Amino acid sequence: MQQTEQSQKEVILTQNPALKERKLRLRWLLAISSLPLFGIITAFGIAPQTATQNIAISTIVENIALPEISAPLVSENLESQNYWQADQVRRDDTLASLMARLNIQNDEALEFLRRNPDASALASQLRPGRAIQAQVNADGALLKLQYQLSSTSTLTIERTDSGYQAKTGEPSLEVHNVLKTAEIRSSLFAATDAADIPDSIAIQMAEIFSSDIDFHSDLRKGDRFAVIYEAKYDNGHLVNTGQVVAAEFTNQGKTYKAVMYRDPAGKVAYYTPEGKSRHKSFLRSPLEFTRISSGFTMGRFHPILQRMRAHKGVDLAAPIGTRIKAPADGVVKFVGVKSGYGNVIYLQHTGGVTTVYGHLSRFASGLRNGMKVSQGDIIGFVGMTGMATGPHLHYEFQLNGVHRDPLKVALPAAQPIAPQYLSDFRTRSANLTAQLQLLSASTLAALD
Template identity: 70%
Template sequence: MQRSEPSSKPGILSQNRRFKERKLRLRWLLAFSSLPLFGIFTAFGIAPQTSVQDINIHTVVENIELPETIAPMVQVDAQNSSFWQADQIRRDDTLASLLSRLNITNDDAIEFLKRNPDARALATQLRPGRSIQAQTNQDGQLLKLQYQTDNNSTLHVELTANGYEAHVAETVMETHPVLKSAEIKSSLFGATDEAGIPDAIAIQLAEIFSSDIDFHSDLRRGDRFVVVYEASYWNGELARTGQVLAAEFINDGKTYRAVRYRNPEGQVSYYTPEGKSLHKSFLRSPLEFSRISSGFSLGRFHPILQKMRAHKGVDYAAPIGTRVKASADAVVDFVGVKSGYGNVVVLRHQNGISTVYGHLSRFAAGLHRGSKVSQGDIIAYVGMTGLATGPHLHYEFLLNGQHRDPLTVALPNAVPIAPKYKADFLANSSKLVAQLQLLISSNLASLE
């Protein structure tokens, strides 16, 4: 007959109970011992070596005129007991949530906005960021409403003696120049975001100065720029951003300036203040923004072939689907698949120059051999077809059949301002340069 060993569980439980009791006593001891320390911290929070008992307390009463406070998004018509409220469409907005936020509660207005052919644009075209204004009374009755349906049209709804009426009219906007400056700390977009400059303006700056500055590799920390651009406002709110009118970019200590000019024939381009065209006949890069993953080299270890091989072009790393632009006016010489290039486009330009665009995911619609393309036209999209380890564009530049480094080859200038327009150009240019100089001077003054 086997004897069962006594269980050890009661002993373990009693040990745990005694251990918890010791921990509890230790915690209370620490708590009581810390009370004097709290008094020390409190005393230092007042001031060191200050006797609070000896402080004389005096009561001072003054009449202070309070500034008038105005809610920026709500205007009150005290005479008619109505309220104007301005807002913007949010991503998750529905017609019901929008009307609730605008304090529109009367059923006849809500029903009208749902069923009227013109007013229904409010329910069917809720676009995030669009502006809307509504006037309501204290009972939540809609009196007037204005909604920016698109950049050029505004929906107007108004309560009349015959009920609600709606019509769409051309948006009346105020357009004026905006002056901004920024400093490069990490990237162009980082600088424009910090300065409150729209992304559309950043992209324009990169295109304007692309023949002199490679925004993939030339930017330096501390580079600065000032820009004057058009902006259109509707009821005091930014509705859309226009074109860059003038800009100055200081890159690696060298200053570049640009002014926009529209000649009497309607042609628009950018020039130096003296009338020299800023656009070369070739773009330095066929992509707007990307990262150079492999440069031009006569001897490079090929990652797939595992041997030394000349790399007679430049690789731009970019996501699949990134747009590829024609670097200059040309005729399409080849569209299709070619060995290690995968999907490839070859363009034939003037003066014996040709460019190659490889590893593409797809081609622009309608592109074929013999097609004529202009500088900046979208010809294809980045991919990783052929011998490619990742998505990128392989770009080559050939002169009379000989490869040249696309990053360093000398690019010819475009045609300067026509002599017959020179006087008109200089008159416009001087005004824009004066605006640039005003912004530069104010920045220098703020630094001093």
């Protein structure tokens, strides 16, 4: 037993030197393989210092020829450095504070703005939000000024060789088309308000489609419309809206379309995309909102004369001052006073038609005999002059001198677009109709 243990110890002892030698060999290999890494680290550690110590520093001076400047950097004529400055009138502005903000410093201009009768409109009509722009030179001398007095009037002040001059005129406006669409939830005006469409455009649409849609009773929730209308801008500021250019209205599942056409004479009318007129030759009623207080009859008890008498027209009850529109194009045959009619207007139309308007409170400004009027023009205002017991319009319709019931007579057919304008209209109509279809399609896609 003891011999066995002794022999094992001898074996272990004889193996130990070999083991030690193997371990020593591994350590040397590890040390040798690590030398490149230590070298890199050392290089990073000492290279910067070593490099800076060994670089020789020297100063070199060299003459460089500069190019000649053909023009002075600063203009010799400072007055040629003119610039425009645009601003808006603020709530607490005075003429002095506004001129200071526009950098207008010459006394001659300030005195002109205060004393000239036309230029003084600037100081008396400072309204917050209105646009103003001025051109001045480097010395602060006013060269030109433009101020928006109203949506249709601009004040222009300009320096000339003989001094400053002021004039008032229509602004030079940029016209752009605006495309909008909306859906009826409760009323037309509620829909246009939600879509940020001006009331004037809503009123125009109601008039354009009035022969097909009664906007008081026919509208339904879910009806839709698309409209293209003119917007007028002055230096990027919206001044006002113009006319409807094209419109599409879907009411109770049926779609109506209208396209505006302005002929070379400047007359505006609305047609279907095919060229049929959307205007009736005659409006059925010359009043927008009314009720019939007395109809057309050959035998009526007259409330003032207290006897039976023919009533050869209709009485349309309305408040005093209600506007009266010409139902069709025509010429003023008579405007003045006639016994029982009081203030009365006779209009002569084509096709042997004459219309009469009695008991007016007053006439439209400037209305005179022989004057031409267009359909929709305001000719007078409801009253109760002459033999009348209350405010109303007495309206007559005569065909070749024979009285007819205005509410039942067959109205003349409207004329389509003139043949000489048809080709131009079709080109315009195709473009606008495509825009309306694209606008409607994008709206339906957004709803889906």
